Amino acid sequence: MMPRYRLLIEYDGRPFNGFQAQDGLPTIQGAIERAVKAFCGEDLRLQAAGRTDTGVHARGQVVHVDLAKDWPAETVRNALNAHLVPQPIAVLEASVAPEGWHARFSAKERRYLYRILNRMAPPALDQGRVWHVKKPLDAEAMHEAAQALVGHHDFTTFRDLGCQAKSPMKTLDLASVRREGDEVLLEFASRSFLHRQVRSMTGTLAEVGVGRWTRADLVAALEARDRRACGPVAPAEGLYLTGVAY
Numbered sequence: 001m002m003p004r005y006r007l008l009i010e011y012d013g014r015p016f017n018g019f020q021a022q023d024g025l026p027t028i029q030g031a032i033e034r035a036v037k038a039f040c041g042e043d044l045r046l047q048a049a050g051r052t053d054t055g056v057h058a059r060g061q062v063v064h065v066d067l068a069k070d071w072p073a074e075t076v077r078n079a080l081n082a083h084l085v086p087q088p089i090a091v092l093e094a095s096v097a098p099e100g101w102h103a104r105f106s107a108k109e110r111r112y113l114y115r116i117l118n119r120m121a122p123p124a125l126d127q128g129r130v131w132h133v134k135k136p137l138d139a140e141a142m143h144e145a146a147q148a149l150v151g152h153h154d155f156t157t158f159r160d161l162g163c164q165a166k167s168p169m170k171t172l173d174l175a176s177v178r179r180e181g182d183e184v185l186l187e188f189a190s191r192s193f194l195h196r197q198v199r200s201m202t203g204t205l206a207e208v209g210v211g212r213w214t215r216a217d218l219v220a221a222l223e224a225r226d227r228r229a230c231g232p233v234a235p236a237e238g239l240y241l242t243g244v245a246y
């Protein structure tokens with residue numbers, strides 16, 4: 001039986017056309033698969049906990065690869081990192097997965113962070129890694145409104161029209177908003193998310209933050225079950241997949 005390796009990955013999503021492999025386009029999956037090929041000569045298709053869109057980052061993406069040879073896990077990590085240079089992708093950890101474990105199907109929770117830089121001056125060091133919002137945001141009002149999203153709901157309003165999920169019904173376990181200095185940080189946790197759900201919720205909550213929407217408006221949008229009721233969709237650059245629980 002081929003050993004399965006669990007890899008913890010971080011990456012800067014800016015140079016890539018999203019996670020999923022696409023012919024002729026730079027993707028995170030394609031880069032990792034090429035690194036595997038360079039390391040041990042194997043052509044394979046890796047499996048991931050989730051697919052991130054173009055420009056979205058990760059601090060805690062989890063993938064697995066099945067290799068023909070029983071390599072030490074540290075060798076796999078170090079070799080892949082060597083072949084990923086100079087691309088902004090790093091294998092933080094590698095371990096041999098238990099029998100039956102799957103990066104996608106064994107996941108119990110996925111957690112995302114959205115970073116908003118809330119000041120007049122644009123980002124210099126974090127350009128492409130935060131959403132810059134000049135108008136003052138009321139993080140407390142955003143947090144209070146976000147609690148209406150927690151629980152089991154039909155999230156059609158916050159679902160991209162191209163979403164391929166079978167059902168719009170999802171259970172949101174956490175929706176948290178807090179301010180740390182000039183940043184407003186939004187955290188969301190669920191077993192799984194709809195396509196662009198986090199960015200859709202974030203953009204709508206920002207409307208509450210600047211005072212254009214109230215919590216009642218957010219509730220009405222959720223209950224409308226209509227994509228047209230959604231607020232503006234937040235850009236990709238502030239979004240991070242921060243962790244997957246198994």
